[in-house]
Amino acid sequence: MTDTTNQRPVSTTGDDAATLPTTYTPADVEGELYERWVERGYFTADAKSDKPPFTIVIPPPNVTGSLHLGHAFEHTLIDALVRRKRMQGYEALWQPGMDHAGIATQNVVERELAKEGKSRHDLGREAFVERVWKWKAESGGQISGQMRRLGDGVDWSRERFTMDEGLSQAVQTIFKKLFDDELIYRAERIINWCPRCLTAISDIEVEYQDDDGELVSIRYGEGENAIVVATTRAETMLGDTAVAVHPEDERYRHLVGTEIELPLTGRRIPIVADAHVDPEFGTGAVKVTPAHDPNDFEIGQRHNLPNIAVMDEHAVITVHGPFLGLDRLEARSAIVAALRAEGRIVAEKRPYVHSVGHCSRCKTTIEPRLSMQWWVKVGPLAKAAGDAVRDGRVKIHPQEMEKRYFDWVDNLHDWCISRQLWWGHRIPVWYGPNGEVVCVGPDEQPPAGEGWHQDTDVLDTWFSSGLWPFSTLGWPEQTESLAKFYPNSVLVTGYDILFFWVARMMMFGLYAMDGTPPFHTIALHGMVRDQNGKKMSKSFGNVVNPLDWMDKYGSDALRFTLARGANPGVDVPIGEDWVQAARNFANKIWNATRFALMNGATVEGPLPAPQELTASDRWILSRLGSTVAEVDGLYEDYQFSKLSEALYHFAWDEVFDWYVELSKTTLAKGGPQADAARRVLGEVLDVTLRLLHPIVPFVTETLWTTLTGAESVVIADWPTDSGFRDAAAEAEIATLQQVVTEVRRFRTDQGLKPGQRVPAALELDGTALAAHEDAIRSLLRLTAPEEGFAATASLPVAGATVSLDLSGTIDVAAERKRLAKDLAAAEKEKAQTTGKLGNEAFLAKAPDEVVAKIRTRLEAAEADIARITAQLAALPQG
Known part of the structure; x- marks a missing residue:
């Protein structure tokens, strides 16, 4: 069966x-069991197997990281899927590994050097990179041991690292292919710049928070031709190259095409009409600083405006004059003071709370900056990523998340992939003495000779992690593992990186693997929050170390809690x-x-x-x-x-x-x-x-x-x-459960102790319950009636009657009062439902299902009245 x-x-x-202890102590078994599973090769996937494959990659945690509650949540879900598929007869591969985490890792090692009074520049690039590798060997990857604690059934024999030799070859191969296909280019654009880390950073590495700032309204020009603009970043006005208004704004139509003097600089700048400007916001006029704002850069491109950078990589003013050498915040105050002195400050609002981007690594305020960087032309790649979902080759679960995916890939801007770091995959491009640019593949020798040098930048970490589903299987080599385990069966990941990691894997997988997407299904989960639904944050003091809970309650308890809260695409509160x-x-x-x-x-x-x-x-x-x-x-x-x-x-x-x-x-x-x-x-x-x-x-x-x-x-x-079903047995036991549950409730109401035995007579003849008398008595602690038995309470339930002698154990007055209260509630319900069903106007308008529910409520109320009335009649008089 x-x-x-x-x-x-x-x-x-x-x-x-x-052989089993009387109590279960997780610490006594978990570690030993896990190592036994690994030693016996239960998690090792065989590429030569004739079993159908089931593949999942681990979203590679940072080498600097440790197991947090989000990791534990995601790993629990993945491990459950993999363990079940393995039991179902699949050749299951859960691919483990770690990400080199460029900025995070470089920051960690730089902090270690600072304790020695040194910087990376004291060591030089080569020695610094050697120092990072040494740190990784000694301190990196503690998360691997924590994954064992959780029970992750990963194939440790296949553990990969995004900077290992094989994956580095994959990175160089796809960079060369994209370069040759003119999908990688170098250009000067606005990027997110961290003045502390001294590198461009990706959108996902920018954290936005509400900061107290100031909003100042500044008058440009004089008299009838004056125009007022508002800004929270007065220091950037030194780089203004225009003022923009909406082309249909009647207030400024006569000014479009004229020039106006930029305060404090003596420069004259044009007034241009651009549809990007919102005429309903503020004065309807905006200052345009193409070198220091992404939207202004786009306006500048449309109107052929010059790009004037006024800050260096440290966010220090570089424009000659009284503000030269000032930090951006110092310059902001000094410029506002100078404008105020000239009478050009029309209005000031402080504090002015507004959303400001910060570096997720060091919390420094991000500076939009015009910079020469390497870019991926994502247009054709993003279209392919969108088409793969639209035509059903890839399913997104839950389906309602598809809209968010399309909103992203259909509007994706070109991707800045270069970072001004030393730790990471060096961009494989060499420059010659006469302006030559050569991209070198993994099997090619770089150009040699005087004047040749390699690009100093490294690639965005997301570039290498975007190759994860196939680079970990040996690509670009056509390995047995790649043939067996690509594409992945499912990707389990958080909706928060749908736009970053998931989209990049889709683009690269389709591009590198001849149109085959990297996975069949994208299963998105939510974020873990505290028991009140609040985001976990160190600043809130509600961050939980999952190891603490595993130590206290066992790994199984944590895993079951996390799985039990995991509704697709929905955040998970946990306490x-x-x-x-x-x-x-x-x-x-x-x-x-x-x-x-x-x-x-x-x-x-x-x-x-x-x-x-x-x-x-x-x-x-x-x-x-x-x-x-x-x-x-x-x-x-x-x-x-x-x-x-x-x-x-x-x-x-x-x-x-x-x-x-x-x-x-x-x-x-x-x-x-x-x-x-x-x-x-x-x-x-x-x-x-x-x-x-x-x-x-x-x-x-x-x-x-x-x-x-x-x-x-x-x-x-x-x-x-098995297919075995027995409706009659299910109905019979459901009746037994109804009787036992009702009598237990009665006992509780009377204050009887759970183990207290009470004499009772059972009237079960003619019902299916007759065969269960012994079980009913056992479950309800009811003894057989002896000579002199006199029932003081009788409960008719499900066609049977249970009569109990509660002499000396029941408070008759309290029981009569309780039943009277229940009877009043049942009679009120009957009156309400009867009234509705007798209302012809209501019946004419109400849907059939609503009327049916009210009839069901009436029947239940009538049954309750009959039951309670019988119970009241059975109580002793007096």
């Missing part, structure tokens, strides 16, 4: 439980109490399995025929088949939260709280039905542990191998739906 293949079962007895609850779940799995082993649960031999099983046996096997089918469907839809919930409620509620408890009665009776229950119990636990394994690998490995005697659940078969 449920598959039992590839288990190598042995008989299990109570002796097996003796410590949720991890503690997941730890309790792991303990529940442990204790229930230990009980089963102590009572002889077995996986040996076939399951008994349905007619040899009790209703509870058939019920749990029916629910087991449904759960396997449900979990499979949710995995295929990347619904980690829903599948975790399904597993949690099936395991805890149905298996542990109901079936295990029901089986105790059967086991106590002995005989053939007890033997059948032991086999069913073994089957259900076997399949449940296998279903749970991808998310909680450690506790399930320990329990499953003890239960089955097989080698490892890591290489066991993934359960398949």
Whole structure:
């Protein structure tokens, strides 16, 4: 009825439980289990295998990094997918590796040098790069050990680094190919510049935050021809080359084409008409500084304006005059003071809160700067990346994220790929003494001779990580691994880098691999937040080190918590109490399995025929088949939260709280039905542990191998739906659950202790519950009525009646008051629903489904009234 293949079962007895400690201590098993899995090669992918491939790359963490909660979240989801596919018979490859993280790593090593009173310039480029490699060998990559703690099933034999020899060859190869295809060029454009790191940085490395600044309105020109502009960056006015207005703005139409004097400089600049200007914002006139603002640069290009740079790479003023040598912030104050002295400040607003970009590495305010850089012409590459999603070759999940993807790739600007660093892939271009420019491929010798030199810049880190899905498999060589494992099956990553890493992998994969996209599916998840939904930040004091929670509660508990919160594309709030609850779940799995082993649960031999099983046996096997089918469907839809919930409620509620408890009665009776229950119990636990394994690998490995005697659940078969369903058994047990739940609620209302035994008479004749009397009494702590039994309360439930003698245990007055309150609520509900259903105007307008719901509410209210009235009548008088 449920598959039992590839288990190598042995008989299990109570002796097996003796090998398990009475309590589960994660620290005692996790490290040892993980190293055993690695040593046995369970995670090693074989390119020669005839199994179908399943490939996922790890989004390469920075070599400077450590495992944060976002990593733990993403890795948990990926590991669950890979473990399940491995169990399903796929040749599963989870490709690990790290990113060289150009700016971050260079900053780390520069800080180390600073402690010695040195800078990288003291060492020189070659020695500095050697120092970085030494740092990587000694201190980099601590995240690898933390990944082991989490249980990541990656193929460590294939671990790659974006600066290793093979990947460096891939970088040089694709740069040369793009260069030869005229898709890489060098040009002077506006870029994000960090005056502290002294390099261009990518958009993703800019963090925006609200800063207190000042907004000053400045009068340019005199009299009727004067025009007022507002700016938060007065220091850049020294580089203004125009004032722009909207072409349809009647206020300034007479000024378009004239010139106006730029204050403090003596230069005259034109007034131009440009549709980019918003006539409703401010005065409707803007200063144009093409060398220091990306929008102004575009205006300047359209109107052939000169580009005047007024700051150097340190953001220090370079224009001769009274402001020469001032830092940009010093210059801002000095220029505003000078303008005020001339009477040109029309208005000032401070503080003026506005969004300002900062370097994500050093927090320095970014300076837009005109600079000669290398660029990728992304037009044809971005079109291919968009087409691959539009024509269905690549699926984005959840689908609603497609719009964000298209908004990005359809409007992508050319990509600045050069960085003014020493750590990274050096741009493979040489310049000759007579202006020659030569791009050198990996198998070519660079030009030699006097006057030849290599470009000093390195490539943006995203350039090499964009090649990750195929460079890690040996490209440009046509390796067995590349043939077997490319393209990737799915990419699991955060929606926050959809525009950066994902788009670049799509562009490069389609370009380098003859139109084959790098993955079939892009599964996007949200960001981890604190339990109040607030972004985790050191400044907020709410950052959590996942290692702390793993130390305290175990890796399985953290993994289950993260998976349980993972709805596609939605942010995930997480709190410590949720991890503690997941730890309790792991303990529940442990204790229930230990009980089963102590009572002889077995996986040996076939399951008994349905007619040899009790209703509870058939019920749990029916629910087991449904759960396997449900979990499979949710995995295929990347619904980690829903599948975790399904597993949690099936395991805890149905298996542990109901079936295990029901089986105790059967086991106590002995005989053939007890033997059948032991086999069913073994089957259900076997399949449940296998279903749970991808998310909680450690506790399930320990329990499953003890239960089955097989080698490892890591290489066991993934359960398949047996197809067995028994609607009658499910209905029968649902009725039993209704009775037990109602009587338990009654006991609680009366303040009875959970273990307190109460004499009761059960009227079950003529119902399916008759066969379950022993179980009902056991579950409800009800003893058989003895001589002199007198019922003081009677509960009619689901066609049966439970009469209890609560003499000396029940507060009759309190119970009558409680029931009277419930009866009043039920009668109010009946009156409201009856009124609506008697309202012809309402019935004429209301949708059918609304009317049907109200009728259902009325029926429920009438049933409650009948039940409560009977309970009141059964109470002792007085």
